[in-house]
Amino acid sequence: METKVNNMQIDTRIVGEDAIKIAARDVQVYYGDTHAIKDVNVDILDKTVTAFIGPSGCGKSTFLRCLNRMNDTISIARIEGDIRIDGEDIYDRRVDPVQLRAKVGMVFQKPNPFPKSIYENVAYGPRIHGLARTKADLDVIVEQSLRRAALWDEVKDRLEAPGTGLSGGQQQRLCIGRAVATNPEILLMDEPCSALDPIATAQVEELIDELRSNFSVVIVTHSMQQAARVSQKTAFFHLGHLVEFDETSKIFTNPEDPRTESYITGRIG
Amino acid sequence: MPLTISISIVLIFIAVLAAVGFVLGRARALSVANGAESGLHSLPKQHGWHVALSTAVPAIILIALWSIGSGIASNIYTNSIIDPNAPELQLSASVTDGLPEAEIEVRLAAQRDLFVASIKGLKTAIDGYIANGNATLADLERWRVDFAPLEARLREDGQIIAASISQNMLDAALRLRSFDAAVALTGRVAAILLSIAGFLIGLKLITRDFRARISVERWLLSFLIFASTIAVMTTVGILSAITFPTLAFFKEYGLFNFLFGMEWAPAGDVAGRPEGADGSYISALGFMPLIWGTLYIAFVALLVAVPLGLSAAIYLSEFAPSRVRAFVKPALEILAGIPTIVYGIFALVTVGPFLQAVVGSTIMPNTVSVITAGVVMGMMLVPFVSSLSDDVINAVPQAMRDGSLGLGATPAETVTKVILPAALPGIVGAIVLAASRAIGETMIVVLAAGALSSVTGLETNPFGAVVTVTTRIVAVLLGEGSGFDSIDVLAVFALAFTLFFVTLGLNLLAQRIVAKYREQYD
Numbered sequence: 001m002e003t004k005v006n007n008m009q010i011d012t013r014i015v016g017e018d019a020i021k022i023a024a025r026d027v028q029v030y031y032g033d034t035h036a037i038k039d040v041n042v043d044i045l046d047k048t049v050t051a052f053i054g055p056s057g058c059g060k061s062t063f064l065r066c067l068n069r070m071n072d073t074i075s076i077a078r079i080e081g082d083i084r085i086d087g088e089d090i091y092d093r094r095v096d097p098v099q100l101r102a103k104v105g106m107v108f109q110k111p112n113p114f115p116k117s118i119y120e121n122v123a124y125g126p127r128i129h130g131l132a133r134t135k136a137d138l139d140v141i142v143e144q145s146l147r148r149a150a151l152w153d154e155v156k157d158r159l160e161a162p163g164t165g166l167s168g169g170q171q172q173r174l175c176i177g178r179a180v181a182t183n184p185e186i187l188l189m190d191e192p193c194s195a196l197d198p199i200a201t202a203q204v205e206e207l208i209d210e211l212r213s214n215f216s217v218v219i220v221t222h223s224m225q226q227a228a229r230v231s232q233k234t235a236f237f238h239l240g241h242l243v244e245f246d247e248t249s250k251i252f253t254n255p256e257d258p259r260t261e262s263y264i265t266g267r268i269g
Numbered sequence: 270m271p272l273t274i275s276i277s278i279v280l281i282f283i284a285v286l287a288a289v290g291f292v293l294g295r296a297r298a299l300s301v302a303n304g305a306e307s308g309l310h311s312l313p314k315q316h317g318w319h320v321a322l323s324t325a326v327p328a329i330i331l332i333a334l335w336s337i338g339s340g341i342a343s344n345i346y347t348n349s350i351i352d353p354n355a356p357e358l359q360l361s362a363s364v365t366d367g368l369p370e371a372e373i374e375v376r377l378a379a380q381r382d383l384f385v386a387s388i389k390g391l392k393t394a395i396d397g398y399i400a401n402g403n404a405t406l407a408d409l410e411r412w413r414v415d416f417a418p419l420e421a422r423l424r425e426d427g428q429i430i431a432a433s434i435s436q437n438m439l440d441a442a443l444r445l446r447s448f449d450a451a452v453a454l455t456g457r458v459a460a461i462l463l464s465i466a467g468f469l470i471g472l473k474l475i476t477r478d479f480r481a482r483i484s485v486e487r488w489l490l491s492f493l494i495f496a497s498t499i500a501v502m503t504t505v506g507i508l509s510a511i512t513f514p515t516l517a518f519f520k521e522y523g524l525f526n527f528l529f530g531m532e533w534a535p536a537g538d539v540a541g542r543p544e545g546a547d548g549s550y551i552s553a554l555g556f557m558p559l560i561w562g563t564l565y566i567a568f569v570a571l572l573v574a575v576p577l578g579l580s581a582a583i584y585l586s587e588f589a590p591s592r593v594r595a596f597v598k599p600a601l602e603i604l605a606g607i608p609t610i611v612y613g614i615f616a617l618v619t620v621g622p623f624l625q626a627v628v629g630s631t632i633m634p635n636t637v638s639v640i641t642a643g644v645v646m647g648m649m650l651v652p653f654v655s656s657l658s659d660d661v662i663n664a665v666p667q668a669m670r671d672g673s674l675g676l677g678a679t680p681a682e683t684v685t686k687v688i689l690p691a692a693l694p695g696i697v698g699a700i701v702l703a704a705s706r707a708i709g710e711t712m713i714v715v716l717a718a719g720a721l722s723s724v725t726g727l728e729t730n731p732f733g734a735v736v737t738v739t740t741r742i743v744a745v746l747l748g749e750g751s752g753f754d755s756i757d758v759l760a761v762f763a764l765a766f767t768l769f770f771v772t773l774g775l776n777l778l779a780q781r782i783v784a785k786y787r788e789q790y791d
């Protein structure tokens with residue numbers, strides 16, 4: 001599967017400052033009568049990559065979508081509990097989900113560039129949030145974002161070409177660049193590599209590691225190797241519960257909970 | 270007395286034989302298998318079907334082909350027995366006087382066609398007369414036109430006779446009658462023999478290894494291919510039926526005169542005779558005023574339908590709660606199911622008078638006008654535009670919405686900046702289809718656009734009455750005094766032909782646009 005040789009060796013990276021970026025308390029999510037997230041408590045650190053792992057349907061995406069209130073767009077979804085970003089309750093009435101989403105960017109499972117030019121894809125967010133006064137400002141933002149997404153060199157000569165014409169890996173990096181362009185503080189990624197080939201996956205993983213210096217990154221992944229490679233913290237979800245949350249190295253070498261252990265050794269799938 | 274077998278008896282015979290074939294085939298398959306069904310290649314049932322199909326299908330195909338062929342044969346036969354010197358084929362000097370040679374040729378050919386048609390009509394009438402039990406076959410031998418007023422007797426019996434009957438006509442009709450009877454009898458006997466042959470061969474073919482399953486599949490496949498061919502052939506048939514008169518019209522009136530003529534004034538039943546020396550026609554048959562009226566109304570209709578329909582589609586697909594959607598979507602579809610004549614009445618009795626009351630009768634002398642027809646046609650098209658646009662908007666992947674909302678765009682920004690641009694080609698396709706419907710629409714314009722029988726030039730006042738292509742087709746065919754062979758009627762074929770190509774072109778265009786748009790997400 002992966003091109004990178006992986007021997008499940010966990011680098012013990014130094015985890016950034018221990019500033020808590022997102023604090024979730026007693027979060028419940030219901031889809032109609034389905035109780036999809038149960039009593040989740042978690043503190044996500046700034047300048048850190050946090051991985052969510054767990055079997056399919058355990059609620060990883062659902063919880064991730066709580067963090068930028070994307071669940072608001074699903075009419076039957078109902079959220080209870082308390083989620084704070086930088087100490088501010090994001091479900092407070094006064095918080096505009098639209099502004100929140102500029103601050104908490106999201107990258108989806110399948111690359112979803114708009115059917116517009118590469119330039120327009122990146123400029124979309126800054127335009128709607130009024131981040132650039134002049135065309136020159138916008139050019140700067142676009143270039144900067146594409147550089148951060150490690151895509152600039154590949155596309156700088158064809159910014160007017162359609163974004164949908166790029167390869168899958170390039171499209172996903174374009175989507176990352178698009179998310180970065182609104183100047184977010186947090187980046188949420190829902191299985192960002194599951195539709196990519198191994199080479200593109202490696203490029204995106206490398207990018208995620210670089211993004212850590214500027215953002216708090218939360219990534220949902222099905223690949224435990226990927227979680228081990230890119231994250232410093234790992235949360236294991238099972239049947240809507242957050243079973244275990246700890247340093248990635250700890251989760252993969254010495255998990256506390258028997259369910260975590262059976263999952264990472266492949267007994268729960 | 271000649272033998273006759275009615276077609277229904279033949280069909281019943283074939284059906285019964287096929288049913289027997291099914292039962293026998295199944296039984297024979299079972300006996301061949303010696304009770305061990307698993308030894309057979311195909312199920313006993315399939316063997317039964319195979320026998321039934323080989324009994325019925327070739328015979329029925331023969332009957333169908335025979336009936337087409339015998340029609341053609343009786344035409345040829347009729348033409349061959351007509352005496353070329355028969356007085357019915359001649360034109361009187363008063364008619365030919367002053368006509369050019371080519372025109373006389375055309376008239377003679379028409380005269381001949383008419384005579385052939387009369388013979389066939391008389392033959393049908395006699396058939397009906399006998400079937401009603403008014404005469405025996407023996408009587409036929411003694412019939413003469415003047416023997417008793419034959420025409421009066423036939424009419425009294427309810428038979429339809431177009432021309433007055435002459436002795437030549439009667440003789441030909443009687444000969445045609447016996448010819449047709451012989452052809453029909455041969456065909457029916459052949460069909461019965463063919464079904465018996467199919468029955469026997471089908472039964473004989475049954476062995477342990479016979480692949481009845483595959484044969485039955487083939488029969489089924491051929492049937493499906495046949496059914497789809499019929500649809501295509503119908504289109505071809507319609508097209509050829511309007512093409513020949515159209516070409517005749519273009520030849521006669523001039524393509525250029527037709528397409529760019531600014532006046533529409535069919536003269537009635539003058540049969541397109543050039544008026545005097547300068548060779549110009551009494552009928553003015555210019556296309557321009559008609560297509561102008563048609564496009565003008567279609568434009569107004571789109572002006573109404575596109576904004577309303579598109580907004581409804583956006584609301585329904587992007588904003589409406591599911592409860593509202595569940596109610597409004599079917600309601601719109603019901604609107605789409607209202608017959609257009611109802612819209613026409615609505616336009617005539619409600620919208621027209623209302624508009625006239627609002628703008629005053631100096632601007633709007635009649636209740637019928639471009640606006641009246643256009644607005645109501647627009648209403649009619651709203652559900653059409655909205656349901657097509659709804660489809661294309663829904664086809665924009667959810668990932669586009671998520672992507673945009675995830676970047677902090679509002680739902681309205683998402684619609685205007687991402688969804689509509691992405692759906693635009695599909696929406697354009699929907700609009701083009703709506704335009705093509707507007708152009709071909711008949712009932713509303715017949716009632717609400719105006720019924721001027723002649724126009725010159727292009728009406729620009731939107732509150733003025735216009736004529737359209739479809740209304741003129743209706744008017745001329747419902748006979749504002751035109752004979753069916755007149756140039757006016759030929760012109761109608763040209764109108765239908767042109768209309769066909771305009772709407773065909775629009776539909777092809779729409780299809781191309783929509784297909785291109787589909788590729789984008791595949």
Ligand SMILES: Nc1ncnc2c1ncn2[C@@H]1O[C@H](COP(=O)(O)OP(=O)(O)O)[C@@H](O)[C@H]1O
Pocket residue numbers: 031034036054055056057058059060061062063074076
């Ligand atoms: N839009 C939705 N409507 C109803 N139920 C949903 C919806 N999305 C997710 N669910 C349910 O919530 C549970 C968690 O789903 P999800 O968060 O997508 O799991 P994961 O991402 O871990 O595979 C599943 O049981 C799923 O069926």
Ligand SMILES: [Mg+2]
Pocket residue numbers: 060061062190
């Ligand atoms: Mg998921």
